Amino acid sequence: xxxxxxxxxxxxxxxxxxxxxxxxxxxxxxxxxxxxxxxxxxxxxxxxxxxxxxxxxxxxxxxxxxxxxxxxxxxxxxxxxxxxxxxxxxxxxxxxxxxxxxxxxxxxxxxxxxxxxxxxxxxxxxxxxxxxxxxxxxxxxxxxxxxxxxxxxxxxxxxxxxxxxxxxxxxxxxxxxxxxxxxxxxxxxxxxxxxxxxxxxxxxxxxxxxxxxxxxxxxxxxxxxxxxxxxxxxxxxxxxxxxxxxxxxxxxxxxxxxxxxxxxxxxxxxxxxxxxxxxxxxxxxxxxxxxxxxxxxxxxxxxxxxxxxxxxxxxxxxxxxxxxxxxxxxxxxxxxxxxxxxxxxxxxxxxxxxxxxxxxxxxxxxxxxxxxxxxxxxxxxxxxxxxxxxxxxxxxxxxxxxxxxxxxxxxxxxxxxxxxxxxxxxxxxxxxxxxxxxxxxxxxxxxxxxxxxxxxxxxxxxxxxxxxxxxxxxxxxxxxxxx
Amino acid sequence: xxxxxxxxxxxxxxxxxxxxxxxxxxxxxxxxxxxxxxxxxxxxxxxxxxxxxxxxxxxxxxxxxxxxxxxxxxxxxxxxxxxxxxxxxxxxxxxxxxxxxxxxxxxxxxxxxxxxxxxxxxxxxxxxxxxxxxxxxx
Numbered sequence: 001x002x003x004x005x006x007x008x009x010x011x012x013x014x015x016x017x018x019x020x021x022x023x024x025x026x027x028x029x030x031x032x033x034x035x036x037x038x039x040x041x042x043x044x045x046x047x048x049x050x051x052x053x054x055x056x057x058x059x060x061x062x063x064x065x066x067x068x069x070x071x072x073x074x075x076x077x078x079x080x081x082x083x084x085x086x087x088x089x090x091x092x093x094x095x096x097x098x099x100x101x102x103x104x105x106x107x108x109x110x111x112x113x114x115x116x117x118x119x120x121x122x123x124x125x126x127x128x129x130x131x132x133x134x135x136x137x138x139x140x141x142x143x144x145x146x147x148x149x150x151x152x153x154x155x156x157x158x159x160x161x162x163x164x165x166x167x168x169x170x171x172x173x174x175x176x177x178x179x180x181x182x183x184x185x186x187x188x189x190x191x192x193x194x195x196x197x198x199x200x201x202x203x204x205x206x207x208x209x210x211x212x213x214x215x216x217x218x219x220x221x222x223x224x225x226x227x228x229x230x231x232x233x234x235x236x237x238x239x240x241x242x243x244x245x246x247x248x249x250x251x252x253x254x255x256x257x258x259x260x261x262x263x264x265x266x267x268x269x270x271x272x273x274x275x276x277x278x279x280x281x282x283x284x285x286x287x288x289x290x291x292x293x294x295x296x297x298x299x300x301x302x303x304x305x306x307x308x309x310x311x312x313x314x315x316x317x318x319x320x321x322x323x324x325x326x327x328x329x330x331x332x333x334x335x336x337x338x339x340x341x342x343x344x345x346x347x348x349x350x351x352x353x354x355x356x357x358x359x360x361x362x363x364x365x366x367x368x369x370x371x372x373x374x375x376x377x378x379x380x381x382x383x384x385x386x387x388x389x390x391x392x393x394x395x396x397x398x399x400x401x402x403x404x405x406x407x408x409x410x411x412x413x414x415x416x417x418x419x420x421x422x423x424x425x426x427x428x429x430x431x432x433x434x435x436x437x438x439x440x441x442x443x444x445x446x447x448x449x450x451x452x453x454x455x456x457x458x459x460x461x462x463x464x465x466x467x468x469x470x471x472x473x474x475x476x477x478x479x480x481x482x483x
Numbered sequence: 484x485x486x487x488x489x490x491x492x493x494x495x496x497x498x499x500x501x502x503x504x505x506x507x508x509x510x511x512x513x514x515x516x517x518x519x520x521x522x523x524x525x526x527x528x529x530x531x532x533x534x535x536x537x538x539x540x541x542x543x544x545x546x547x548x549x550x551x552x553x554x555x556x557x558x559x560x561x562x563x564x565x566x567x568x569x570x571x572x573x574x575x576x577x578x579x580x581x582x583x584x585x586x587x588x589x590x591x592x593x594x595x596x597x598x599x600x601x602x603x604x605x606x607x608x609x610x611x612x613x614x615x616x617x618x619x620x621x
Contacts, residue, residue, distance in 0.1 A: 044495045071495040073602030073620055097597040097620045192561045203595040204621055242560050245597040245620075249553050252601070256546055269545070269601035413493040414594075414621075443524075443593045483595065 002047045004039065007031065013466040014399075016062075017051060024267065025054040030062040032400070032466055037067050037458055040411065044071040046078075052267045053081050057275070058088020060341045060348060064400050066355050067462035068409030068454065072096075074270025077354035077410075080403045082339060083276065085347050089264070090281050091273035092255065092288070094351040096332035097248040099288055100295030101206075101239030102173075103331065103356075103378040103406075105389065106303060106323035107225075108310070110232040112212040112478060118313050119210070119436055123479040125309035126208050127438040130302050131200045132483030138199035140301065147191050150198065151183035154293030155328075158300040165325075168300060171367055172328040173357060176296040180336075182286025186243070187250050190287075194243025194294060199301035203444055203483030206238040208306060209380070211387065211475035221373040221391045221472040225326050233475060234310075234323060235387060236302050237380055239332065240295035247291040251284045276349055285334070292333055299328055326389075327367075327376035331356045331406035339401050350401045358392035358404035358469045366392070377469050379460065381408045382453035383445075383482070384430050387475040388460050395467025404469040405460075408453040417452035418443060436479035445482060487513025491521070492616060498594065499603070499618035507544075508574035510606070510613040514548060515555050515583070518619065519565040522596060523588045526565040531584035533564045544576040545604050548615060551579060552599035563587065594621045 007015040010030070015038055017029040029050045031038055041047055046069045053075050054063035060082050069078030075094035083089055115122065131138055142150065150157045155176025158164035169176040201208065213231045216222035227233070240247075255272040258280050264273065274280040307323050314321040335350045335357070359366050359375040366375045374391035381387045385408075396402045412420075423442025426449050430437050439445040463469045486509045492499035500517040504510040519526040537554055541547035555566045564585025573580040597620040605616040 046495075073497065073600040073618060093600075189557050193557065203592065246557065249557075249598045252598075253546070253550060253553075257542060269604070272601075410495050413495055414498055415491060415493045441591045441593055447594075 002042060002051065004042060007038070013462045022051055025051060027054050027059050028062050029054045031065040031069065032462055033067045034458060034462055037454065037462065040454065041065070041069050046071045046076045049074065049076040050079060052271060053079055053094065055267060056081055056083060056089055056091060056271065056273060057264055058083040060084050061401065066405040067459045068354070068405045068407050070410045072353065074268050075353050078405065079353050080355045080401055081351045082348040082401045085349065086277040087275050088349065089273035090276050090284055090334055090349055091271055091351060092248045092251045092284060093270045093272060094353055095288060095334045096353045097245045098239035098332055099244035099247060100292035100330045101332040102295065102299065102329050103380060104236040104299045104303060104328040105326040105376070105378050106234040106306070107227060107326050108232045108323055109320040111230045112232055114319055115232050115478070118317060119479055122210065122309065122313045123436040123438050123481060125313050126306055126481045129305040129309045130208055130481065132203060132440050132481070138196055140198045141196045142198060144191065147195065148183045150297045151186055151290035151293055152181055153177055154296035155300045157297050158304070163304040164300045168303065168325045171325045172296060173330050176300065176328070178289035178292050180285055181289040181293050183290050185283045185287035186247060186290050190243045190246035190250065193246045194241055197241040197243065198298055199305055200241060201238050201302065201483050202241055203440065205448055206483055207383070208481040209235040209477050210479040211235055211477050214386065214474045214476040216473045217471045218391065224370050224373045225376055225389065225472060226324065227326070227389065227473045234306055235378070235380060235475070236299055236306065238299060238302065240291045241298060243294050244291040247287045251287065255280060288334060292330065296328070327378065329356050329378050337402060339397065348401070350403065352403055354406045355403045356406045357402055358396040359402050360392045360394040360397055377404050379405055379407060379456065381456035382450040383448050383480050384435055384450045384477060386456060388456065388471055389473040389475065390460070390463065390469035391472050393467050393469050396469060399466065400468055404463050408456040408459055410452060411454045412452040414447040417449045418446045420451065421446050421449050435477050439482040441483070448482065489513055489517035494618055497618055497621050499616060502615045504613050505611055507613050508571040510615050511548065511551055511574065511579060512569040512571060514552060514615055514617060515569050516567050518552055518555065518596065519567045521594055521619070522592050523565055523590070524593060525589060526567045527586060528589045529586040531568060531586050533562045533585040535583050537583055538580045540578050542577065544606050545601065547577060547579060548606060548617060549599050549601055549604065552617065555583065556596060556598065558583070558585065596621050
C-alpha cells in the first residue's frame with residue numbers, strides 16, 4: 001500500500017514517487033493533485049496502478065496521474081504515459097476498452113430563458129432521437145463496406161452522408177479522422193457488435209446534457225470559442241460502443257499470448273502490451289485508430305440527431321435551433337505526437353486513459369480560430385453539478401505530454417452510491433432543482449449520483465494551478481439524457 | 484450448498500463478482516450467471532430464445548475465465564440475450580466447451596458491461612471449494 005510519506009511534494013500541485021520506490025519502475029511517477037485529492041487517491045489502488053504504469057517498456061519522462069485519477073483496471077483512469085518510438089510499447093488496457101471515449105460541445109444562439117418553456121419536450125426528443133441503452137440499435141445499420149468506410153474515414157464518412165459540416169470536422173481533434181487506421185485489423189466480432197450502434201449513446205456514465213453557460217472566466221478564449229453567459233449549449237459524452245470494446249478485448253487476449261515472446265514482465269496482466277514496431281503492436285495501432293474513427297463518427301451522428309431534436313422542438317416556436325460545434329476531444333486514446341523529453345524533441349506514443357489532450361496557444365494542431373487562445377478542453381462534472389470548458393496552456397507541453405484532466409473522477413463505488421440513494425429519489429431531487437432527467441435505468445442513474453464524484457472545482461484548481469490548462473467557462477445542467 | 488453462489492464486489496469505477504463452487508466447471512457457469520445478474524435484475528425471467536455452442540482454448544485458467552466471459556458478452560450484445568444457462572460439455576484449465584441458452588432481458592439493463600478484465604482476477608481452490616473473482620469494465 002502506497003502512503004503519503006512515499007511521495008515527495010515537488011510543487012503545490014505535483015507529487016512524485018521516485019524511480020527508486022520499486023525496482024521495476026523505469027521512470028518516476030507524478031500525481032497532479034492537491035493534498036486533499038491525493039489523500040483520496042491513496043484510498044484505492046490508483047497510485048499503485050500508476051507505479052505499475054511506470055514499468056511499461058520504453059516509457060519516457062514520467063507516468064502521470066491527473067487530479068481526477070481513480071482506480072481503473074491495470075492502468076489508472078486519469079493516467080498518461082508516453083512511450084518512445086520505435087521500440088517502446090503500446091498497451092491496449094492503458095487506452096481503455098472504450099476507445100476514443102470523448103466529449104463534444106455544441107453551442108446554440110439561444111438563451112436559457114427562451115428554451116425553458118420547451119425543455120421537457122426537448123429532453124424527450126433528445127432521448128427519443130439518440131438511442132441509449134442495450135438492445136436499442138441506432139437508425140443506421142451498416143453493411144461491411146460502410147463499416148470499412150467509417151473505420152477509415154471517421155467523421156469524414158458523416159460529411160459524405162450529409163451528417164456533418166466542414167466546420168464540425170475542422171473543430172474535432174485530428175479533424176475527426178486518425179490516419180493510421182487499418183480497418184482490416186478490426187475483427188468480424190467487433191464489426192458485429194458495432195454494426196447497428198453508430199449514432200447510439202450507450203449507458204454507464206455516457207450522456208447528452210443541455211447546459212447553460214453560467215459564467216465565463218477568460219473573455220478572449222470564450223469569444224474565440226463562441227461562448228457567453230446565459231447561452232444554451234449541448235454536451236455529448238460517449239465513445240466507440242461495442243466495436244471499440246471488442247477491439248480492446250481482442251488485442252488484450254492476443255497480446256497475452258505474445259508477451260512471453262517479447263520477454264516482457266508486467267506487474268498486472270491488464271497492462272499487457274507489445275512493442276510499437278512489432279507486427280502485433282502495429283496491428284493494434286491500426287485497429288485502435290479505426291475504432292477511434294468509429295467513435296468520432298458516432299459522436300458526429302449523435303450531434304446530427306441532436307440537431308434534429310432541437311429543430312423539431314424549437315423551430316415551430318420560431319426560435320433559432322442551430323447548433324455550432326465548439327470542439328470534440330478524445331479522452332481514451334493513444335496518439336503519436338512530438339514532445340520534448342530530457343531536452344530532446346522526439347516522437348512518442350501518448351497513452352491517455354481518462355485524460356484529455358490540452359495543446360497550448362500557437363500549436364499547429366489547434367484549429368486556426370482557436371490557435372491564439374489554445375485548444376478547448378472539455379471537462380464534464382458529475383450529473384447535476386457543473387462542467388467546465390478549459391483552454392490548453394504551455395505547461396501541458398512542458399509537464400504532461402500535452403494532457404489535462406477529463407472529468408471530476410469517481411469518489412464512491414457504484415455499489416456504495418446505489419446504497420445511498422435510489423434513482424427515483426435522485427431524479428426527484430434534480431427535478432426540484434430545475435434539472436430535467438431522462439434515463440433508461442434508475443439503477444444506473446443512482447450510480448452516477450453527484451456525491452459519487454469528486455468536486456470538479458478541486459480538479460480544475462489543480463490543472464489551472466499547475467499551468468496545464470485555464471478555466472474559460474462553467475456550464476450548469478438544464479437537462480440530462482442518460483442510458 | 485447450491486451448485487454455485489455469487490456476490491457483487493465493490494470497485495471505485497467498475498464492478499466485480501465473487502463466485503464460489505465445488506467444481507471448477509460450476510465456477511465458470513456461476514461466473515456467467517453472476518455477470519448477467521449484474522446486467523439485469525431478473526436475468527432468468529423470460530424463456531430461452533437462443534442457443535449457442537461455445538468452445539474456448541486459453542493459455543491458463545485465468546485467461547480461460549476472461550475469454551469465456553468475453554465470449555458470452557459478445558453473444559449477449561449481438562443476440563440481445565442473457566446467456567444465463569450454461570451446460571458444460573467439457574472443461575479443463577485451458578479448454579472448455581459449453582452449450583449456452585440465452586433469454587431476452589425484461590426491462591432496461593442495469594449496467595452495460597464493456598468487458599471482463601484481468602484486473603484483480605483470482606481463481607483458486609482451497610480444500611473442495613473453488614473461488615473466482617472477476618472485475619468488469621462498465
